[in-house]
Amino acid sequence: MAERERLAISRPKEGACGNTGTWRVFRPVVDKEKCNSCGMCAMYCPDGVIDENYEIDLVFCKGCGICATECPKKAIEMVREGNTTSQ
Amino acid sequence: MSGTSATEYICKCTSACAGCSSSLILRHVLKAAGPDTVLVVPACCTSVLQGVWPNTAFNIPIYNVAFAAAAAVASGMAAAFESLGKNTNVIAYAGDGGTVDIGIQAISGALERETNFLYICYDNEAYGNTGMQRSGSTPMGARTTTTPGGKTHKKKDLDRIIAAHHLPYMATACSAYPQDLVKKVQKALSIKGPKFMHILAPCPPGWRYDSSQTIEIGKMAVKTGLWAMYEREYDNLTINGPTKAAMIKPTPLEDYFKMQGRFSGLKEEQIRTIRGEMERNLRMLKAEAEGC
Numbered sequence: 001m002a003e004r005e006r007l008a009i010s011r012p013k014e015g016a017c018g019n020t021g022t023w024r025v026f027r028p029v030v031d032k033e034k035c036n037s038c039g040m041c042a043m044y045c046p047d048g049v050i051d052e053n054y055e056i057d058l059v060f061c062k063g064c065g066i067c068a069t070e071c072p073k074k075a076i077e078m079v080r081e082g083n084t085t086s087q
Numbered sequence: 088m089s090g091t092s093a094t095e096y097i098c099k100c101t102s103a104c105a106g107c108s109s110s111l112i113l114r115h116v117l118k119a120a121g122p123d124t125v126l127v128v129p130a131c132c133t134s135v136l137q138g139v140w141p142n143t144a145f146n147i148p149i150y151n152v153a154f155a156a157a158a159a160v161a162s163g164m165a166a167a168f169e170s171l172g173k174n175t176n177v178i179a180y181a182g183d184g185g186t187v188d189i190g191i192q193a194i195s196g197a198l199e200r201e202t203n204f205l206y207i208c209y210d211n212e213a214y215g216n217t218g219m220q221r222s223g224s225t226p227m228g229a230r231t232t233t234t235p236g237g238k239t240h241k242k243k244d245l246d247r248i249i250a251a252h253h254l255p256y257m258a259t260a261c262s263a264y265p266q267d268l269v270k271k272v273q274k275a276l277s278i279k280g281p282k283f284m285h286i287l288a289p290c291p292p293g294w295r296y297d298s299s300q301t302i303e304i305g306k307m308a309v310k311t312g313l314w315a316m317y318e319r320e321y322d323n324l325t326i327n328g329p330t331k332a333a334m335i336k337p338t339p340l341e342d343y344f345k346m347q348g349r350f351s352g353l354k355e356e357q358i359r360t361i362r363g364e365m366e367r368n369l370r371m372l373k374a375e376a377e378g379c
Contacts, residue, residue: 012146016138017102024105043265044302046110047100052093060099064106064291065299078299 015060020047024063026078028056034075041067041076092118101136101144106298108262108288108305109133109209113180115265116207117147119272124176125150125164129157129190131182132216133209154189157181158197161204169203176276177204183224184214187245198252198281205275205282208245209262211290219293226313227364228357229349231293237352241364249283250319257283258318263305267327271318287314295348304346310338313365315372324376334369 010016035054042050044066049057056067068076096117103110109132117124126149128134134151137143152160161179168175181190186208194206213231214220221231223243230237249257256278260268268286275282289305291298308314312333317326326334340362344350 008140010138010140010143012098012144013138013142014098015100016098016142016144017100017136020100020102044111046103046107046114046301048095048097048114049099057099062100062105064301065297066106066301069299070302 019059020062021057021059024058024061024081026063026065027058027081028061028063028065028067029077029079030054030056031075031077034073036073036075038072040070040072044070092121094118094122096122096124096146098144098146102138103132103136104290104292104298106291106301107132107136108290108301109182109211110136111265111301112207112209112262112268112286112288115269116178116180116272119269120176120178120276122147123174124148124178127152127157127161127164127177127179129179129181129185130154130216131180131185131209132211133180133182135216154185155193157185157190158193158202158204158206161206162197162200162202165202165204179204179206181206181208182215183208183210183212183245184222186210187223187243191248194249194283195252198249198254198283202281203279205272205284207284207286209286209288211288211293212242213290213293215290215293219290227361228344228353230352231349237350237354237357241360244368246285249285250322252281253322254283255280256318256320257285259285259287259314259316261287261305261309261314261316262289263302263309264316264329267316274318293349295351296346300346304343307338307343307346309333311340311343311365312337312369313340313343313361315368317372317376324372326372326376330369330372334373340365 049061065078068078128151157179161177165177212225213222219231220233225238226242228237256275258271289301309329316330
């Protein structure tokens with residue numbers, strides 16, 4: 001039997017759903033002075049866009065704001081996109 | 088996070104809504120389970136947020152099946168792995184619609200056959216993927232698109248239906264406590280036979296609250312006592328710390344309802360009914376844990 005060319009199999013790929021960072025209305029901005037590297041933000045990020053150095057991948061961050069709410073040191077601020085006064 | 092691998096098994100990013108707790112649950116479940124895992128997903132949010140063919144955001148084998156079939160497919164898969172002598176984890180990851188309503192026959196069958204698999208029900212208390220229609224798991228008084236005046240019936244007690252199968256391990260968990268969740272998944276996967284987990288998954292667009300409050304809502308559900316966290320090994324019940332604390336000094340239920348738009352039309356008598364049901368549930372759990 002001839003092999004089927006189009007199988008209903010998807011392959012893993014970064015950006016399979018596009019650059020979800022474009023959904024964002026508010027951008028998380030980390031104050032490295034206040035940050036004590038507790039890791040709560042990375043643990044609670046639903047999409048895992050915060051790496052081990054607490055850098056946020058803004059290409060994919062959807063701007064939900066969970067990290068800013070859960071940060072015990074209040075080191076993350078949500079800034080409206082397009083506002084250039086901060087960072 | 089301590090106790091889990093740093094490896095992520097979901098590529099950046101799924102198309103889940105911002106602040107989705109189901110993504111958070113799945114992320115930690117896969118980290119706890121490791122790479123030798125196969126996921127079976129019936130129709131639910133998780134089947135639509137993977138990406139568009141030929142790409143997927145999921146970096147583990149995943150099998151999308153019909154709504155009612157998750158546990159049945161997982162049974163076949165577990166039997167195949169067993170005959171090949173493989174120890175691959177088979178995890179069925181289904182929403183509340185696919186568990187409480189549509190998939191309940193298949194899961195009951197799989198538990199009765201003692202299939203070696205883990206069934207996870209992430210409960211956002213409605214059919215979220217199709218636009219928040221009422222499910223058997225929707226609590227009384229909650230507004231959905233099919234109950235615009237608030238649901239008039241009580242939430243189905245899924246956990247006691249599952250417990251009646253006397254399975255080796257079952258647990259409830261909440262997305263706001265990922266460390267507890269990871270421990271429970273690891274424990275479940277170390278046991279042979281059927282395992283079940285019921286996880287509360289707050290849903291920002293469906294429950295109508297701001298996406299940044301996902302974790303706070305989850306914590307509140309546990310602190311009020313409305314969502315009880317426990318583990319049951321065969322018939323031995325262990326109540327977890329946060330629920331023990333809620334049994335002694337609960338946060339007022341009204342604080343939990345006030346945070347969510349879906350409860351905006353809640354009537355006094357409905358709050359009384361919900362409180363009565365909740366207290367009865369906690370009383371029964373306490374009596375069971377104390378062995379009387």
